[in-house]
Amino acid sequence: MNESELDYEGGDLQKEDPLLRVEDLRKTFGGVVAADDATFAVERGSITGLIGPNGAGKSTLFNLISGFYEPDGGAVYLGDEEITGMRPDQIAQKGLIRTFQTPRKLEGMTVRESLLVAPAGQRGESLLPLWTSPSSVTAQEDELLDRAEDLLSFFEIDHLATEPSPELSGGQLKLVELARAMMTDPDVLLLDEPVAGVNPVLEEKLAEHIRRLNEEQGVTVLLIEHDMEFIMDLADPIVVLDQGRVLVEGTPEAVRTDDRVVDAYLGGVAE
């Protein structure tokens, strides 16, 4: 470690209107410090990138933010509300939706059906209304079917609607995952490597889709990606994580030319 690295005080919290704030988040697994007092904020309406070498703790941060891991210290705020310690489903219902690094397939469901799962608080999710007010359940299902159809065409996967979801390619699964996340009408999307293993053509499309979600629907995005070209093109600002700590935060240009970032990546390779 060099001097400048130790000088760095963590991410910039002085945003104009931060929607998601992470303060001094800490998580250890045995001897591994996966999140080491990580601090940063995501500006409302931004596409913020999160990069760092393998094992830097990016996915761990996602798990901490979305409630899948309990932090050993620190806090997470969504808007003005502290969400630390809430259950994943509670956090999701507050409008923060995350995807997983390995795409999840839903055995025995068609793509369309796997989209219908997503919206929260459906009437038919309680047992009694299935018999006491079947028509309101059906009416809501029809609304959701229309919504699913719109999203499937937005992501240009309407031809896959009746396909069983385990039979999709990796890239198609990523699109389905995005569409499913959008079914919940989220405020913040946390995307863990949305283009890993995706061919360049589809990658281009995914970038375009994410940009449109952000611009047209006002979704705030925090995304992890190893593909530098993809993330530098899409995200601004970019937060660089190394060994659980926020190393640098800045514009793509600033990050690209920062010595500490170069060191972190080279160090990661050498190890």
Place this chain on the structure above:
Amino acid sequence: MTDGQSFLQSPIGATRGWWDDLETEERNTIVGLAVFGGLLLAATAVGILNPTYLLYLLTLAGMFTLMTLGLNVQWGYTGLVNFSVIAFWGIGAYSAAMVTAERSPLGWELHPVWGVVVAVVASALLATLIAVPTLRLRADYLAIATLGFAEIVRMVINNERAYTNGSAGIPGIPSVAEWVESPDLVSFLTIALLVAVVYLVLRRAQLSPWGRVQRTIRADEDLAQALGKNTFRFKLQSFVLGSVIMALAGVAYVHLITPLITPTGLEPIRTFYVWIGIILGGSGSNRGAVVGGLTIVAIRQAPSFIRNQLLNVPAIAPYVSEINVGALRLFLVGVLVILIVRYRSSGLLPPKREHIWSKTLEDRS
């Protein structure tokens, strides 16, 4: 294809169209059931099988089908492991026996309707009691807890003589036989109706948003949570619903099949018969659960039936009388398990399209 079109005008053509639409598994199962049903009817017609016995077998099959349907909710829909199947059946049977039987130590002699009410409430409460602390933990804990729970239920029933009569059991449970002319037929019709109602209720639940969340939990609980589903609530509902259906099977047993319940009825091995039933039928499929329920009864009853028939043949009777039916049963089950694992690991009728709500298959573009 044009030929098929014109055929569709006639009833035969319509039937053919329906048959062509079926999947191989569905056709095989239909053929298998038809052959088996035909054999049973033929055996009854020539007098080998007594009609009363046939009705008894079918009633028993209905009872096992209730248990497989209940377990299918827990394991097939949601992926919950329950090794307490027979304990919940026993809770149902004992609830009914204790409040209705003349010779129950409680001596309440209530109407059987109260037996049903007590069975439902008791099984729902006890299911909640074991599910609440374990469902938030890793999946294996529920399995372990249910394994222990089954033993506890059996021990309590064996030892709380003041309520259960202990190992002597509770005789004299009011039975349909006391009220009607042909109890076998009425028992069969009652259980058939019960199975039909439970089947329809479960099918509605399965094809609803509720069932969709359950299937999501089974496939990937993290994903369900990430989408904002309170998976604990859904798992609890599934576990309680399944357990209540198992208890209903127990109630049906004492009122419709045998007016006596003893703790030996709660042998743990019966839980595994039910498991074999749904694995054989196809986990997740209600139709598969029905086929599984029928198969369990066939396997459990066939050895003693065939043995009795062979005893009538003087030439081989001495050898046949040496056969231990209990051992043969276990042997057959073992062979069956090996065959399923080898040739049909997803069961005779895996859910496939059954799960998928037809509207999600429509061409909407």
